[in-house]
Structures are given as C-alpha cells and as structure tokens.
Amino acid sequence: ETGVTQTPRHLVMGMTNKKSLKCEQHLGHNAMYWYKQSAKKPLELMFVYSLEERVENNSVPSRFSPECPNSSHLFLHLHTLQPEDSALYLCASSQGLGTANTGELFFGEGSRLTVL
Amino acid sequence: SQKIEQNSEALNIQEGKTATLTCNYTNYSPAYLQWYRQDPGRGPVFLLLIRENEKEKRKERLKVTFDTTLKQSLFHITASQPADSATYLCALSTGGFKTIFGAGTRLFVKA
Numbered sequence: 632e633t634g635v636t637q638t639p640r641h642l643v644m645g646m647t648n649k650k651s652l653k654c655e656q657h658l659g660h661n662a663m664y665w666y667k668q669s670a671k672k673p674l675e676l677m678f679v680y681s682l683e684e685r686v687e688n689n690s691v692p693s694r695f696s697p698e699c700p701n702s703s704h705l706f707l708h709l710h711t712l713q714p715e716d717s718a719l720y721l722c723a724s725s726q727g728l729g730t731a732n733t734g735e736l737f738f739g740e741g742s743r744l745t746v747l
Numbered sequence: 748s749q750k751i752e753q754n755s756e757a758l759n760i761q762e763g764k765t766a767t768l769t770c771n772y773t774n775y776s777p778a779y780l781q782w783y784r785q786d787p788g789r790g791p792v793f794l795l796l797i798r799e800n801e802k803e804k805r806k807e808r809l810k811v812t813f814d815t816t817l818k819q820s821l822f823h824i825t826a827s828q829p830a831d832s833a834t835y836l837c838a839l840s841t842g843g844f845k846t847i848f849g850a851g852t853r854l855f856v857k858a
Contacts, residue, residue, distance in 0.1 A: 635790075662844060673751070674791075674836070674848040687844055721790050725844075733779045733798075734840025738790030 634658065637722050637739035644712065645747050652707040652742045654722030661726060662686075663705040664736065665697060668719040680705060712746045719743050749775045751849035753837055759855045760827055768822040768852045770837030775847075777839035780813050782822050785834045785851065794835075795822075827856045 635656045644650050656663060665677040679687035680699040694716075696708040705722055723736040754769035770780070778799050783791035797804045797813045797820070804811045810823040824831050837849040 637790075664844070671756070671850060673850045676845060676847070679844040681844060719788075723790075732840075732843055733796060734838065734842070734844075734846040735779075735781060735793055735796050736783075736791075736838075736846060737793065738783075740790045741788075743788070 635722055635724055635737055635739035637720075637742050639742060640740060641743045641745075643745045643747065644709065646712060646714075648712075649708070649710045651709065652720055652722075652744075654705040654707075654739055656703055656705075656722075656724040656737070658724055658726075658737060660724035660737070661702055662724060662732065663699060663702070664723040664725070665705065665707050666721040666723060666738075668721055668741070674721065678707075709744070712744075714746050717744055717746045749773070749847060751775075751837060751839060751847060753835075753849040753852045755852055756850075757853040757855065759857065762828060762856055762858050764827055766824040766827045766831070766854055766856070768835050768837075768854065770820040770822070770849055772818050772839055775818075775839060776815075776841065778842045779840045780811075780820050781838040781840070781846070782809075782811060782820075783836040783838060783848075785836055787834075791836055824854075827854075829856045829858050832856045 662681045666674045678697040698706040719741045721741045722739045750773045752771045781796045782794045785791040812821045834851040836851045840846040
C-alpha cells in the first residue's frame with residue numbers, strides 16, 4: 632500500500648446512524664488532516680493532528696468527532712448528521728512540524744458521504 | 748477575511764495551446780503557494796510549490812509564477828493535452844498546518 636488510503640469510498644447513512652471514516656497514511660508523515668469538500672466550494676479544513684495531538688479544530692459541529700490513535704491512522708466518527716453534511720471527506724497528511732511545514736498535502740481519494 | 752479567487756470556474760482551450768490559470772488572494776501573506784490537480788471523484792494531487800521569495804518554478808510542461816506585490820499566481824500548462832483536463836486548485840500556507848484552498852478552475856482541453 633502506498634500513499635494515503637481512505638475507507639469507505641462511499642457511505643450512505645441516515646440522520647440517526649453512527650458511522651466512521653478511516654484514513655491510513657503510509658508516508659511516514661507526522662501530521663494528518665480532515666477536509667470537507669462540497670460542490671463548487673473550496674476545501675474546508677476541519678481538523679489537524681500533529682504527532683497525534685489535535686492542533687486545529689475549525690469550529691466543526693460536535694456531530695463530527697475525530698480520533699488519531701497513532702501517527703499513521705485517523706478516524707472521523709459521524710453521529711446524527713444532517714443532509715447538508717453530504718460531501719466528499721478528504722484525508723491528507725504532511726511532513727514538517729510547526730512553521731517548517733510548507734503546507735504541501737498528500738490526499739487520499741476521499742469518502743463520498745450521503746446523508747438521507 | 749482571507750480570500751482566494753481563481754479566475755474562472757471553467758476554461759476551455761484547444762489541444763497544443765498554453766493554458767493559463769490565475770489565482771488571486773487578499774488579506775493574506777503566504778509563505779508558500781501550491782497548485783493541485785483534482786480529477787472527478789478523486790482526491791487532489793500536489794503538483795508544484797513556490798515560496799514567497801521565488802518568482803517562478805517549472806516542472807516539465809508546468810510553470811508557476813508568484814507575485815507577492817500583485818498578490819497573484821499564474822499557472823501555465825504548455826502544449827496542453829486532453830489528459831490535462833481536470834480541476835486545478837490553488838492553495839496558500841503561511842507555514843504550519845493551515846493550508847487554505849481556492850474553489851478551483853475546471854480546465855477542458857479539446858482535441
């Protein structure tokens with residue numbers, strides 16, 4: 632396996648379901664990210680973990696709950712979502728700590744989420 | 748607030764021509780500017796990074812310029828091919844973990 636792997640690629644859930652998105656990076660990077668991409672809108676940064684510690688939390692509703700058990704794995708736990716949460720959820724990783732991080736991101740293929 | 752604008756939502760060009768995509772930004776002083784390619788239903792793929800003290804960067808048929816006075820970057824694809832058809836995203840970073848993205852320009856290269 633190479634790069635950044637996301638599962639599942641597609642997910643359909645009802646508003647009362649609980650599900651999780653999984654991301655694994657095989658690049659030896661020390662930071663991992665969740666971005667949300669809605670149609671015709673810029674990518675929105677949701678969460679960032681650096682060395683397994685959350686360093687960014689961009690006013691994301693509590694129905695999204697991230698988890699980073701180690702530097703290679705990142706989860707996004709989903710609970711009581713709304714239809715407007717339907718989007719492509721992208722995981723990314725990067726190397727470099729603090730300001731040494733140039734912001735160059737390596738993305739997974741995304742998880743397409745549909746909330747009914 | 749910080750804003751990134753990419754010149755147009757879509758750009759149509761003929762195969763063999765040079766495609767030029769524009770990225771303008773306001774209320775921001777980035778240390779790094781990046782360009783990504785995104786195909787439908789796929790994640791973005793990093794193409795090029797240029798630093799604030801660099802004017803130009805090239806990689807094969809790609810060229811990026813960065814003008815911090817105009818607050819603008821131009822992204823050129825020379826000798827464009829139908830396989831270059833994709834959405835191209837401009838992204839900015841001050842260093843650190845907060846990279847912000849433009850909405851992208853969809854490029855269509857016609858054979």
